[in-house]
Amino acid sequence: MDLNDWKIIASYTRMEAVADGIQVPISPDITKEAGIKFPVFLTRGVYDKYVLVPFDMPHQSEQGRLWDILYMFSLSARRCSGAELKFGFCCQLPDIGDWTKYEKICEGNRLLREVTLKAVIGPLDLDDPSPAITIMFQDED
Numbered sequence: 001m002d003l004n005d006w007k008i009i010a011s012y013t014r015m016e017a018v019a020d021g022i023q024v025p026i027s028p029d030i031t032k033e034a035g036i037k038f039p040v041f042l043t044r045g046v047y048d049k050y051v052l053v054p055f056d057m058p059h060q061s062e063q064g065r066l067w068d069i070l071y072m073f074s075l076s077a078r079r080c081s082g083a084e085l086k087f088g089f090c091c092q093l094p095d096i097g098d099w100t101k102y103e104k105i106c107e108g109n110r111l112l113r114e115v116t117l118k119a120v121i122g123p124l125d126l127d128d129p130s131p132a133i134t135i136m137f138q139d140e141d
Helices: 014-020 028-033 044-051 062-077
Strands: 023-025 040-043 084-092 103-106 109-125 128-136
Touching (some): 014 023, 014 109, 023 044, 028 062, 040 044, 044 062, 044 128, 062 084, 062 109, 062 128
Parallel strands (some): 040 128
Antiparallel strands (some): 084 109, 103 109
16 A cells, blocks of 8 residues: 555644644744754743743843744754754752752753754744744654
8 A cells, every 4th residue: 555545634824823822932032143054942941941931030121031042953953964853051040849850950950951952944834844843842743
């Protein structure tokens, strides 16, 4: 049986994931500035935890926090030849007991977390094979 003969019984497109709020598209202006030439999406969990500014840290900005992620990704991506990579960055967060297994204390400061995320390059969507990057937690796909 040829794969083209297979009947698709369910699909979930990136467009649907964006509409549902599961993935967050990042502006090409900031990704281009970070040296990334393909569209970038963050999963909602990553965006909410590391890009949104915690209430008690008003000195931070969403754009600055996003820049940290994109810049560290772009540095790691330049050394990677595969479709998936893990990369790290430091993020300031309140020490409220919500640590994940992908975070550790950065520079001895419990308000600074060294975070490891995963980035995958794949098709933009089911009907568009052009490349796109998705940044997510390590246990997401």
